[in-house]
Amino acid sequence: MEIFWQLATGAALLGTEVAEEGGGFGLNFDILETNLINLSIVIAVVVYFGKGFLSNILGERRSAIETAIKEAEQRKQIAASALAEQQQKLAQAQNEAAKIRASAEDSAKAARDSILVKAEQDIQRMRETAAQEMGSDQERVINELRQRIAIMAMQRAENEIPSRLNDDVQQRLVNSSIAQLEAS
Secondary structure: OHHHHHHHHHHHHHHHHHHHOOOOOOOOOOHHHHHHHHHHHHHHHHHHHHHHHHHHHHHHHHHHHHHHHHHHHHHHHHHHHHHHHHHHHHHHHHHHHHHHHHHHHHHHHHHHHHHHHHHHHHHHHHHHHHHHHHHHHHHHHHHHHHHHHHHHHHHHHHHHHHHHOOHHHHHHHHHHHHHHHHHO
């Protein structure tokens, strides 16, 4: 850009030198007119010399943008496929979790039912055992009571027999026993 400015100012200076020498050129002080001439010269030089340069820069920029867009589209496709894959894995994991949860619930229900049945069986067995133990305890207590009563009766009889059994009573008892033996 600096080169173009120097060319434009150089052309204006050339016009003033020629006018001073008495040639056909003169100094033009009309700002609008001189600026338009300078501007048109600059534009012509830029277009003529900068055409290839600008087209190369713009072409490179365009190809860089196209490459960036293609890369972004490829990354988008890769990300979309990765997202779809992860969503599929998530769905599979959710299905597996649902299966595991259902299986755990079934196992828990079966275990609970098994425990309830076993507990019911244990309670029934305990009742039967308690009933048997109570029956055997009751029988044992009755036998003990019979033995005690028999022992107490014998002790009482032993204590009372000597006072009640005199010679007449003994004679009658012996006679009655003999009579019973003869009758049988």
